[in-house]
Amino acid sequence: MDSPLLWSLISVQIFMGGFDTIVHHEGSERLAWRTSQKTELRLHSIRNFFYAIIFLCFGWTEPHGFFTVALSFILFLEVLITLWDFVEEDLTRKLPWTERINHTLLALNYGAILALAAPVLWEWSLRSTAIYPANYGWWSVMATLAALGVGLFSARDLLAATRSERLERGNAAALAAGLPPRQHILVTGGTGFVGRRLVECLVVSGHYVTVLTRNLKGLDELAHPVRVITSLDQIHNADRLDAIVNLAGEPVANGLWTARKRARIVNSRVKTTKALQELIRRLDRKPACFVSGSAVGWYGLRGDELLTEDADPDPAFVHEVCDQWERSAAAIGQLNVRVVILRIGLVLGVEGGMLARLLTPFEFFGGGVMGTGRQWMSWIEHDDLIRVIVRAMSDTSLRGVVNATAPEPVRNVEFTQALAQALHRIALLHFPAWLLSGTLGDMGRETMLGGQRVVPAKLTRSGFRFRHPQMEPMLLAVAGARKPRPGSVGQDGRSPARSAP
Template identity: 75%
Template sequence: MDNPVLWTLISIQIFMGAFDTLVHHEGSERLAWRPSQKTELRLHGVRNFFYAVIFLCFGWLEPHGVFTMLLTAILVAEVLITLWDFVEEDMTRKLPWTERINHTLLALNYGAILVLAAPVLWQWSFLPSALVPVSYGWWSVLSTVSALGVGLFSARDLLAAARSDRLGGPDPAGLVAALPPRRHILVTGGTGFIGQRLVEALVRGGHFVTVLTRDLRKADELEHPVRVITSLDLIHNAERFDAIVNLAGDPIASGLWTSGKRDRIIGSRVQMTEALQALVGRLDNKPACLINGSAIGWYGLRGDETLTEDANFEPAFVHEVCERWEQAAQELERDGVRVVLLRIGLVLGVEGGILAKLLTPFEFGGGGAMGSGRQWMSWIERDDLIRIIARAVADETLSGPVNATAPVPVRNAEFTRALAKALHRPAFLRLPAWLLSTALGDMGRETMLAGQRVVPAKLVAAGFRFRHPELAPMLQVITGTKTGAARAEEQEVRSLA
């Protein structure tokens, strides 16, 4: 195999494969945390194991005789697994265009490798059976490093596939059990991390759902049947909605807070809420309530103070965003609509939000606290938030600000330890405060280095029961640990009792 052209093609295969794994499988697609991709993960795991064998063999051995036949069988098996993988991907997910192009180039390059390797393998197959040690210098070193890398991801994918059955959460329909049957609900922001789960729960629960979205491609991922519209103008005056859930808004914790970004963050929320006000004003039948998404950022940066719905605020950009949004929502009270201002904490779920961004670095041992680690994190598990939204729609006694957070907030250092323990990984690193402040400016200071110690006083007083009141047990459940799976089964049994 002492052929520079062949080794160049192998190197190209290595780098394109690494790009596909890190950018697509671990990055944009997050396959390890998608239960639907269990079969794809198994295929990747087996194929990566074969790649590890191929790289080690090409780098350090000349397989003769029967060993040549075994290597040839592995090379052919890789082709068959790849074809199976292509079919599985097309059946279970939509590939980004970059992944499709990369897969095409990988297939073409692999074909070229086989064409160059075939004559050599043919000659070796007639020699006496033996494994002859060889060395190709830096090419052998590259093949060894690559074998270790694909071997690591082989184990990672196979373990993730085994974990898949423990992900996914409870029956979505049960999350909206508080609602009367066959409600008509309008949801804005229904294609987001929270909105998708809400729509899924409502549809599974037998309710009629209309989703307003600007992104029809993401609407294809929604649970059906669901009505999707791109403008409120498409709603006729005679239509009837029992409730509106407003979750739309430009992401607040993505990118630097430039003046343009600040305007989009506030404008997207205020303009959508004003558009809902105009819609309600012309409807013949007014909805009973508006459940308006807000955030615990309304309280500003409050240090260690325990904050209920009656607490005051400290000035900050996050407060300004929430205040402007809530003011716009409260205008609907003039039309006799009950308005609930959900001040939502950090929403945790493996499918998206802040936790989705942390899982991969924590899984590979790169987790750690931010700054001092003493800042408070007031959180809520995503399915508990869906249950709160359903309760807010159904419970006529709830109005005004409602803290949508779990009853036991934690400091960032405790969050870090709990997540590392749930993933069975160490978390010794620490992101310095100066680095976050320098790199992210006010966004880093207000959303990562500061926090609020918020408690859900109204919900507790109303008798709402959280399925996940404490962080550590919750992380065990949603990350699919065996201990967490047993705890989830116990919760399901109690809920049915």
Template identity: 70%
Template sequence: MDNPLLWILISIQVFMGAFDTLVHHEGTERLAWRPSQKTELRLHSIRNFFYTVIFLCFAWLEPHGAFTIALTAILGLEVLITLWDFVEEDMTRTLPGSERINHTLLALNYGAILALAVPYLWVWSALPTALVPVSYGWWSVMATLSAVGVGLFSARDLLAANRSERLTTGNPATLVAQLEPRQRILVTGGTGFIGQRLVQALVAGGHYVTVITRDPRKADTLTHPVRIITSLRQIHSADRFDAIVNLAGEPVANGLWTAQKRARIIESRVETTKALDALVQRLDHKPACLINGSAVGWYGLRQDEKLTEASTPCPAFVHQICEAWEQSANKIAEQGVRVVILRIGLVLSAEGGMLARLLTPFEFCGGGILGNGQQWMPWIERDDLVRIIAFTLARHDITGPVNATAPEPVRNVDFTQALAQALNRPAFLRFPERLLARLLGDMGRETMLGGQCVLPTLLQRRGFVFAHPKLAPALRVITGARSCTSERKAQERRA
């Protein structure tokens, strides 16, 4: 196998495979944290194991006789596994265009590798059975490093597939069980991270849901039956809604706060809410309630001060966002609609939000403390947030701002330690405040280095029971830790 072209093709295969794994499987698609991809992960694990054997054999050994037949069988099985994988992917997820292109190139390149390797395999198969040591210099080193890489990901994918069984989120209908009788609910932001779970719970609970989205393609991820509209103009004045849940808005912490970004963040929230105000004005039957999103950022950056719904704000851009949104929502109350403003903390789930972005770095020992680690992180588990939405919809005595956070906020250093323990990984890194502020500007200073010690005073007074009141057990359940069984049972009892 001293053919330079063959080794070049093998190198290209390694590069494209690494790109597919790191960018698609670990990056955009996050397969290791999607329970639906358990079978795909197992197929990847088997295929990566085959590649480990192939690379090591090509690097240092020349198989003869029966060993050649065994290697040929492995090369053939890799093709069958890949075909099975293609079918599994098409049945369980929508592949991005770049992944489809990459898969096509991988298949073509692998075919070229086999075409060049077949003459060698044919000659070796006729020789007496033996494993002859060989070396191809740097090509052998490259193949060995590739074998180590795919071997690690083979083990990682197998462990992730086994963990998938512990990532189940239970029956979503139980999250809205207190919401009776059946409701007609309009949801904005229904294709987002929080909205998808809310819609899933409402549909499972037998409610009638209308979702407004600018991109109908995103509606493919929703649980049906759901009415999908792309504009509020599609709603007739005679249509009836019992409630509106308004969660739509430009993401806040996904990029630098340029002047244009700041404007989009505020306008996306205010304009949608103004449009809802106009809708309510023309409806023949006005909804009884509006549940409007906001965030704990309304309070500004408050260090160690304990904050309730009665606390006053401090200046900050995050306060400007929330204040503008809340003011536009409160105007709807002038039409006799009960308005509840949910000041939401950091929403935790393996399926999206801040935590989803942290899981892969923490899994690969890249997690660490932000700044001095003393900033407060008010948090809420996603299903608890859905339960809060249902609770405030059902309770007619709740109006105005409501802190939608768990009863025990934590500091960043404690959050980092709890997540590392849930994943059974060390978190020894520190990200200096000066570095984060320089790289991320005001976005980093306000969303990562600033914080608020927010308490859900009103919810607790009204008797709301959190399924996840403490961070460490919640993270063990969310991440599917092996020790999460007892926490999940305790959660079910509280819910």
């Protein structure tokens, strides 16, 4: 197997396979955290195991006779697994164009490898059965490193497929309990992290949902049947709308806050809300309620102060964004519509948001504390937020500003430790404040190093009960942990009380 051309093709296969795994499977597609990809993960695990055997055999041995036949059989099985994987991918997800092209190149390159290796394997198969050691220098070293890499990912994919069984969210219809039957609901931002789950729970509960979106790429992930519109002009004056949920807005923490980015963040929220006001004004029948998103950033950067809905704000860009958004939403109350403004904390779920971006780094021991770690994180579990939105639509006693956060905020260092424990990892890294503020500017200072200690006073008084009131047991549940850390969860499902510093 001492052919520079063959080894060059093998090195190309290793590079493209590594790119596909890191950029697509672990990066953009996050297959390890998608319950729909259990079968694909198992196929990847088997294929990576086969690749580990192939690389080690090519790199250090010269198999003859029966051993050559066995190696050839493994090479053939890899082809079958790959074809099965192609079918599974097309049935369960929409591949990005880069992944589809990469798969095509991988298949062509593998075919070229087989074409070059076939004569050698045929000759070896005719010899007496034996395995002879071989050494191809740096090519053997490369093959060994590749075998270790695919072996590790084989185990990782198998464990992720097993974990997928524990990531099932349950019946989405239960989240919509309390709404009158067959409601007509308009949702803006319905293709986002929160909007998709809200639409799903409403649709499976038998409600009629209209989604306003300009992100047509996200439609494949929406529950159906649903009506999709790209402009509010597509809603006629005589159309029935029982409730409107306004979640539309440019993402805040996905880039530097340049002047243009700041303008998009504000305008995307204010303009949409004002357009909804004009829609309500012209409707023959006004909706019963208007639920608008906002964020705990309205309070600004308040240190350790415990914040209820009556607290005053501190100047910051996040406050400016939320304040303008809330003012435009509050104006809708003048149209005799009940308005609920939800000041939402960090929404935690494995399907999206901040937690989704942290899972892979933490799994590969890249997690750590940000700044001093003493900044407060006001948070809410994904499905609990959906239940809060439904409660805001159905409970006529709720109006005005409502804090949509779990009752027990935590400091960043506590969150870091809890996430590492839920993933059975350690988090030893530390990201100093000067690094985050220096590279990310105001966005890093306000969203990562600053914080708010917010509590849901109105929801608590209304009798709302959170399914996930505490961070540690919540992360254990949503991350599909094998079992709770000893002492972390009591018999009542709650972690031991921690003293607030």
